[in-house]
Amino acid sequence: MTGPAWFGYGRDAQHTAASAIASQDLGHVAWTTKVDLDPQYTPAGALLTHYGSPVVTTHNTVVIPVKKTATGGYRIEGRNGANGTLIWSADTDYVMPPHNWLPPYSPLLTAQGRLYVPGAGGKLLVRNDGDAPNGTLAPQVFYGTAQYNANPAAFDGSVFINTPLTADAQGNVFFGFQVTGANPAGLVSGVARVAPDGTAIWVGVALAAGDSTIQKPVLNCAPALSIDGTTVYIAANRGAPGTTQTGVLLALDSTTLATRASVVLMDPNLGVPARVSDDGTASPVVGPDGRVFYGVLERTFGTHNARGWLLQFDALLNPVGVPGSFGWDVSPSVIPASMVPSYTGTSTYLLAQKYNNYAGVNTGTGLNQLAVLDPGASQADTIVPTIQVMREVLTILGPTLDVGSATARREWCINTMAADPLRKSILANNEDGVLYRWDLTTNTFSQNVRLNSGLGQAYTPTWIGADGGVYAISNATLYAIRAS
Template sequence: MTPPPPAVNGPAWFSYGHDAQHTAVSAIATQDLARVAWTTPVDLAPQYTPSGALLTHYGSPVVTTHNTVLIPVKTTATGAYRVEGRNGANGALVWQANTDYVTPPHNWVPPYNLLLTPQGRLYAPGAGGKLLMRADGDAATGTFTPQVFYGAAQYNANPAAFDATVFINTPVTADAQGNLFFGFQVTGSNPAGLVSGIARIAADGTGTWVGVAAAAADPTIVKPVLNCAPALSNDGSTVYIAANRGATSATQNGVLLALNSTTLATRASVALMDPNLGVPARLSDDGTATPVIGPDGHVFYGVLERTFGTHNARGWLLQFDAMLNPVGVPGSFGWDVSPSVIPASMVPSYTGASTYLLAQKYNNYAGVGTGIGLNQLAILDPGASQADTIVPAMQVMKEVLTILGPTLDVGSTTARREWCINTMAADPARKSILANNEDGILYRWDLTTNTFTQNVRLNAGLGQAYTPTLVGADGGVYAISNATLYAIRA
């Protein structure tokens, strides 16, 4: 008989980007990247393009304090989903349950994300704007209980009408008390008179909401940006989320909102601009960029340049204070990424004044604008500046460290395979970053030596939409590649 794995009691990974500020910093030292301990599909019907690319975003698993990995699994080509709970040590199935979630209108398939609250409750989006709550993610038995932000009685009176018109279109974020925040999109009339907006469900299950047009005081703002996870200020008093004017490239511009996290009253709203061209930036529904909060309250949010290719399709990482006043300079990459917020002590060679730095994907796409495919990872100083290497007239966040992707792109003697993470895991204990690449390998980037000191092959590699990396309660590392979740152990 195979003995059961040892009991674990460690730090949870709560949500996309780990926490309500989306810092993606692990609270435990990660294990060595030595072997693939187990794998499981996150998509039972992956849809590849004719060229073999996989333009599907996959939601972030979450991990309980007892090391149960809770995994969102796409079960059909068009996007039905179930949730699986698996033992983190060996991947054994503990439980699974279907959901009734329906994806909102989209181009690339959006991610289906889960949430663990600090109180241990598991939430999964459902149809019609419902949240599905399971009290214990570790237990082999249990059921999902629906919570409806506009009232269960209204939903139950005409569920078909709501299921057809109301869609949760962002990940869900929780504060320390277990209050929940998410964006939703409304595509038609419904009995509750809902319009696209931001919802709050209190820990006791009662709900409130505000429309994005009303929050922005702008009737042209029509919905939260698809896949934009709300972020909370460090004291939990303010919730940040982006909203745009539509789904086409011509209307994908909009605002970043700061709302009172108790009342959802607007505290600030700022137009998101292309800092190079001085015109509204694109807030692409094909991306997964979310607001990220620094220890000083600064808010970072990635946008795409207004005219595709004028910044080599890298976009910009905009920087604001807590009331959304522009501060500092932008980062030189913002497209489809949420930076990790790392203590400056993770980089022993750093001699600047900032107490924290940003770990960022830094692709430079071959054939787009002046891009030559020298795809990198970067550590940036949000408090210092340098001339941008692509648009030298622009001042951008100073590069503290950069490292080039190690694998040549197919058919090239210089270009490197892309980094395919939208949020990478940071390990302060080992002063390293965990990131997977389109070459099919997961790497440890050691910030002391600025080298890749460990790697493990996941598969042969492919072009794919960007995916999250995370850390389990026992320090195991998880990465998604080619519609599969890989559990990496020492």
Template sequence: MKPKNKLSKQWLLTSVVSIIAVSVIAACGGSGGNAVTANPAVGGPPWLNFGGNAQHEGLSGVATQAYSRIVWQTPVDLAPKYSAQGYLLVHYGSPVITAKNTVILPVKTAADPVYRFEARSGIDGKLIWSENTDYVMPAYRWTPSYNISLAPNNRLYAPGAGGKVLYRDDADAATGTLKSIVFYGDSVYAANKSVLDKAIVINTPISSDAQSNIYFGFVAAAGNPAGLKSGVTRIGADGKSVTTDISAIVPGTGVAKVATNSAIAVSKDQKTIYVVVNDNIATGVRQTGYLLALDSTTLALKSKVQLIDPNEKGPANISDDSTASPTVAPDGDVYIGVLEKTYGTHNARGWLLHFNADLSQTKIPGSFGWDDTASVVPANLVPSYKGTSTYLLMVKYNNYERAGSGNGMNEIAILDPHTEQNDKISGIKVMAEVLTLLGPTPDPNVPGGFIEWCVNTAAVDPFTKSVIVNSEDGYLYRWDLTTNKLSEKIRLTSGLGESYTPTAVGADGKVYAINNAVLFAVGK
């Protein structure tokens, strides 16, 4: 959905009440590890984080199943909160999926965000266990995402109130105990619980690295009893914590915190984490920020770069309404989506900024960045590509209709990050388009336009040479990269305007997408 104060009209042809009524295939309730069923072991590659892994590449490790049917479905929101225009301005968190095919999803349980997370069998969706959380969601215009993370040691992590990290060992087990880690000390928290529950808020997805260490950003209210300022925390697999204050490591930049919703990325060699930071929200002021490279063990600053609009040559907008997170590519280059400096000068598309691994070199930008995390596409998946890059990038490529700009020709694209062309809108040099594909469904509210693509991180299947991508028209599509056509589709709902959502792949090859507050499992 475009980042507008007044959003363009979209379809709202179905009520979530009716969807939820047919979607619950097992009891939704339960807490404290109550078991409902056991999960038959499958054995396959896990989907650990937002974007699949700590680099947010979006690459599946298994061939995806055909879109034969909706195998099961379940709500991710029991109290959806629609805007006056009927839009669903909620960023729903990505499911994570174990190697044994347990699908674990965050579930919003109240209009004022309250969350639990549920573990369901990837085979049929039956509930295995669920846990309630005490997490307090920060207030924003677009409800931020509540994301959970699965570490390689099969420990599940989720945010709790007061900056606590909730965890559960052996995510597949039908019984277990929910525990917590307070990174600034249990005794400090216990002495000031009622205040700290509201004063310290984890505001990013949790990211786990290959050694089962985790990273997250948090915001801290001024004068809180823990004496914290907004920052980044690392909790090691051994339970030991390291925290850094953002304003202290980049003084004089104006940044104050990690950008809300932006998941921390980890370099391929596990030595560096990449963190998007911005200033606090102020009425009438567009947020700006930096990309930081921090030592993954000590959180010491290694390098930083200001995020600049490549067309206007001024600070880009780093919005807390976005979920754009850094992608670390196979060659170590880093990509991050931003909005343009002056809203609408690039049709509200923003830019995909591109840097080398130590952030010392700014490279060719992409022509779209709003609320999108680029997925990695090995170049050999696109037979028509004759260039020299070993990998390409899959991105959303909407061209939002807006008075005086945009035309509603909403596309998805495969881009060559190392080859340039003239941008069709601004004329500056941008990443070359390898493939583009227009949305298939005309938008009745935009003459000549097409319904927006609805994804903030798309799953790429190297085995079938395809991309799993969601649309606001209510369909889940397979984009065949050999033919540049939509080779499969399945109707999830009648469609509506909603915040962008993730797609993911299970250990058995089922594909997962969210539409109208429901998670759908699609396969044979």
């Protein structure tokens, strides 16, 4: 069978997470496979590991990154989406960049059907066919294969791809990389563009931002492309993981990587630079009108109940509109307004995302929700009423009480959630161990399927396969859900 591909984080180069096929009913778990063979839990039993978004080819091969050891060591598996049968497997030499929470490792599928994954020393590893049982992961080195081969150890120990990969319609691949020491090529932390033939260019983020204090692309921040493919958006920050990091959002020419715009990411409440944390996975999201959305944390922890803010900009990064009232570790799904029959506003598209309100943080109630927001309309924020935020179109409360609470609900453990425009629904997994279908017509959870008993964990994606099968990651395991 053939169907629409799921190319990478948030499905497309704008990270809209909108499926091009109707999803199957949440009937049962058809098959499972581990994405982490040695998960590392906190003493309290939480799993603070971000897992990369698998991809699905047009022939319904699910390409899955698998972490093999406590500290990394990744292999890539291609599995039959219908039954989980292993088609092929290949080890990689990828080395993780400096981090606090374990970062995601993510494959990328291009429109031409090529598969890319990060390798050590800033390399890309390329497989020409994600479906074929036989194939190799061939290296492409953006600063030159001869340079790398002359001293691999020097590059493997100092150059790290630190973001997911994104491709444009022509198959050009974009990513951020971090450099932690001297190297023979004179690389500094920056953004690279690699063409299908392997030719490449790169630019340092400090130079691109016009600010020598900017140190690297934000860990886990997948570049996004404008609708016409001419501009690439990526965030960069200063400071080490686990500290109060601040930063900028960059708009770069997608052909030359010349800077088109750079904006300091601000806390709209405190009026100072926001936290741009390496512990999250927020990535720029581009709306059909060219607006760019990016999630940040409040500068002073707890002043917005640790919810952060979803900032919005025009295509040249001029601030526009009002922020969303939640931005922590989230990339909103971009949905047509027609997905919400009750909507009576004027916006042509809306944003769907998690909307947690963490218990015990300032005035946080623990009434954790999902929300559909209108980026073109506003209301007073319920936490900081002096701030206008995106209007809530729909909200729905998590269905499961938190342990030991009479009111608080389990968190929505999602960073990018699959939207199904054809069935007017959103697919999101919760820390209660259940995957839910949120029906936007009735504003109810119309379907659900239990994955496991639940646990506290870092946020993970949901996605939809070429046959409409639904996928989620929970407790270091990938779950494939089918109607029957």
